[in-house]
Structures are given as C-alpha cells and as structure tokens.
Amino acid sequence: MKPTDYNFRVKDSILGLQFLFVAFGALVLVPILTGLDPNVALFTAGIGTLLFQFVNRSCVPPIFLASSFAFIAPISYGVATWGIPATLSGLVAAGFLYVVLSFLIRLKGDEFLHKLLPSVVVGPVIISIGLILSPVAVNMAMGKTGDGAVQLVPFDQAIIISMIALTITILVSLLGKGIFKLIPILMGIIGGYIVSLYFGLIDFSKVSTAAWF
Template identity: 40%
Template sequence: MSHRDDVILDIHERPSFGQWIGLSIQHMFSMFGSTVLVPILVGLNPGIALFSSGVGTLMYILITRGKIPAYMGSSFSFIVPMLALMKTTGYPGIAQGTVAVGMVYLIVALIISFFGSDWIDKVLPPIVVGPIVMVIGLSLAATAAKDATMNGNNYDLRFFAVAMITLLVTIGFNMFLKGFLSLIPILLGIIAGYIAALLFGIVDLSGVQSAAWFSLPSFQIPFISYHPHMYWGAILSMAPIAFVTMTEHMGHIMVLNKLTDRNFFKDPGLTHTLAGDGTASIIAGFVGGPPVTSYGENIGVLAITKVHSVYVLGGAALFAIIFSFVGKLSALIESIPSPVIGGISFLLFGVIASSGLRVIVDKQVDFNKKRNLMIASSILVIGIGNAYLQLGQYTFSGLAVASVLGIVLNLVLPDKAFSER
C-alpha cells in the first residue's frame, strides 16, 4: 500500500534516528505507568515486567510479520487470581498460570486457522464480556481501599491524604492536560503522589540508595530460580480469563483497522495476532513477568501523533528492555508507598469496571430479557463476592467461576423465558 497523505509515517516507513528516539520513548512512557503498576500491585518485580513487555512486543511484531503497530504491556485482567496465588503458591503458580494463558491463545489461534472465528462471538457475547470486565475492576475495590488507608494493621490518616491527593491530581491530569502530557496522566499522577508521600514522610529510600545503577533483573526462571511442579489450581484460575482478554485484543485490532485503513483480521490474520499475543505471555511466564496484552494507551498515541510506524513501536520495546536493567529505577519503582498505588487504583480499577459497563451500553444489551438479567446477575455477585471453588488443594477464584458460569449460561439458556413467549 502506498503512503497515506493523512499520516506522518505509515506502518512500514522508518523515522530518522532523532525522530525514532523521541517517538519511541514517548510510546514507552505511555505504557510505562500501567505496565509497572500491575507487578507492583501483585508483588512481582517491575523490572522483569518491563523486560518481558519489551521482548513480548518484539516477538509480537515478528509473528505478525511487522504489519501491526501494537505494544504488549502488563494485563490488569489477571490481578485478582495473581494476588490469591501470590499468597498460596508464590511466583511458580503465577508462572504456570501465565504460560497457560499464552497456551490458550495459541490453541484458539490454531482452532481459528481451521474453523474460522465466528464461534468466538457465540461463546463471548457482550452480555458475558461486559459483566466479567466489570467484575475484574470491582473485585479489586477492597484492595485499593486497603492500600489507601491501612499502615500495616492500623488506619493512617496520612495514607488516606496521600491517596486522595494522588487520585484528584490524576483526575485533573486526565481532564486538563494537552499534547504529549495528556498521554501519560497515570505516570504523572504516580510522580505527583510520590512527591506528596515524600512530604508526608512515608517513603523509604534506603533501597534506592543501596541499588546499583546497572543490575540484572531478578528473573524467575524454572529449574534455575525454582523447581516447578504442576499447580492445576493456578492454571485453571487464570486460563479461563484469557477468553476475556481475547475480546479486548480483538477490539484493539478493530480500532487499529480503522486507524490505519487496514484489515488486520485478513492480513496478517487473527491467527497471527492471537499467536503473537499468546507467545508474549508465555515468554513473560518463563522469566517472571505477568501476562501481557495489547495496550490501548499506545493506540491512543498512534491516533494523536499520526505516526503508525512499526519501527517506532519496536524502538519502544528496546527502550523498555534497556530500562529494565537500570537497578536504581527498579528500586525507585518498588519504593512507591501503598497509598500512592491505592489512589491510582481507585481510578484504574473504576475505569476497568466502567469499560465493562460501556460494553453493555454500546452493544445495547436488553435487560428486559430475563436471560440477560440472569447471566449478568450471576456473574457480578459471584465474581465481586469472590465465591471461589475449593476442590482439595485446587482453588478457583470467584472471577474464574463467574467467567465459566457466564459462558455456560449463555450457551444453555433459551433466548426467551417461557413467561416472555
């Protein structure tokens, strides 16, 4: 395809060296806040998350034949089961769950290559996806509130003040900033909250002072860092959620189709895009990072800058890998106190829940239909209440139970109840 006049750089056009550095760093900062926030919330190493997001993005670009300008960052959808697994199995369980998520993507990609993708809409219609996404956000509300108020086992007014400052400043950045700064309100909000926390005297900088400038991230590699064995509960808690993030993945592809005037579902094809996303998560699982997914933040940058070059996204991935080896940066990230994370989480988790509501509204789901009311109600209460399933040593989170139940109810319930006929 020839160069489009309405864009500055098309997908396969290369920027100059100076432009490449500036544009790539801009993309890195756009994804930076959310990508490192997920491991901070769960208790993983943020440096590893940066590394795995960079390597995962490069693999995605390779598998999609350099045809899609997308960035793979840490996924928020798996926070609930990862928090539970961190308390029981530690990272080995999370690793297996993360690899399982990637394998689900690869299996679905293989199925699509043989049978097409029409069946996905039947398994995951808006009435199932919307409530599940709402559960992902709302089930984390208590965690955000605890981070924002509790210093150990005691309520701390300073924590609440820092959390509220962080929240309100971030809202202000989202609403009133323009240009490049409008693309990184989460990062700016964390910085502002960190400064407030310093003023309130609740930041421990000893780890930053002792950290080396350059250090190898503490990768969690099976048979080297730990001896793995099968954690079926971890696998079955995380793997079903992959079907939810697939819908997000396909939604991002739709946006990119419109933005770049391409049809990525046909070329390189959904098989390649899902395989790229799944491979990125498998890589993350083998080095110690969380599952990854395509990032809307970077799609926003593409839309605003009109620079669609895949080389710029590849450059952002390289910078993320380089930054992951800066020891003081990782230590600085880890020194962010919980009320700052809590304040940011109020907004982020709420936005996730609101995104689920938007799916329901945009698709005009009719709640006058009893089947829709039954499906949504069951998913919301089981998921938010975390009605987990315990079978021997295996635990399935409320989110996983709600996801499976929602899919089954959607497949077996008739379109109309007998009283509606």
C-alpha cells in the first residue's frame, strides 16, 4: 500500500458531515457578502468537488470544496468596480492559475511553493482574514444579518443560542474523547439547532410543501 492510498472508514463519513456543514456555511456566506449568486456557488462547488475526487482518486480522503475567504476582498472590489461578469472572468483566470500551479507542484514537488509562500507569510494572511470577518460572526451571533443592518432573530434568543453552541463546541474540543473530540463543530451545530427548536425558530412548512424533484 502506498502512503497516499486511502481506505474509507465509517468515522470519516462523520468527519465529512462536519466539514460539509462548515463548508456549506462558508459557501453560502461568501456569495452573500460579495454580491454573487449562492446557487451558482453551490453548483460550481459540487462540480469542482466531483472533479477533485475523480482526479485524485484514492490519494486523499473525500473532501468537499467550498469558497475561499481569501477572495472576499477582491471579489467585493471587482463587483463594485467592474460588475459581476468581469469579476467572474477574473475568478476563471484565478482557477486557471491554480491549474498551472498544480502542474508545477506535480513536476517539481511542493518545496518551491513553501519557499514562495512560507508560514510567516501565510499565517498573517489567515489571521487578517479572520479579523476582517469577525464583525460578521458577531452580528450573526446577535441575530442580525452579516452586515448588521437587519435583526433576523430577537437578540435575547440569538445570544443564548450562539453562546450555547459556542460553549458546546469548546467543551467537546477540550474534554471530548474518541470520535467526539474530532467533531466539536458538528456537536455545536446540533446543540444550537436543538435550542433553536425549543425557541420555535425552525420552520418546517417550506420543507413539508416542497416538491421532491
């Protein structure tokens, strides 16, 4: 067996489910923040995920590809300055650049990439992205839209739900054992969902009336 060979395990499906929830939130949030269509983002992410799995075969565990938060600032600027068609063209160009980089990595290995983008460069970029998005998370935790313009859920209920979900996530991450230690985000989502049901914030009417196909 090669070091890159992957054998499916049942617990990996649970980890994949957790990542699906995380990636889905990011995948819907990024288009909303940048003015693009979430439906297009979901469709292209699905196609990209299937293509990724087909190309890599059994070399890597199954993973769902979602939006990159690193693109939020340039996409927002592009949409405001040149419009959506030009911005989408830029995203296509960025995709081709990724393809070129993938061939370079295949030919030369990933060492040149680590020299070009060392940890001292990548780390601050990731930190800055998190800091830029932190107001969005705070607004949503208070029951508002990402920009804070509209109150979607009463503040008292929203803050209780978000704090319970955050507390569960932290406790499971620190105290959980076995498979639970690997899925703290999923456990936080489940806990927050249960509390939302208690407050009557979950509406199943559209689900029950929606067509299967």
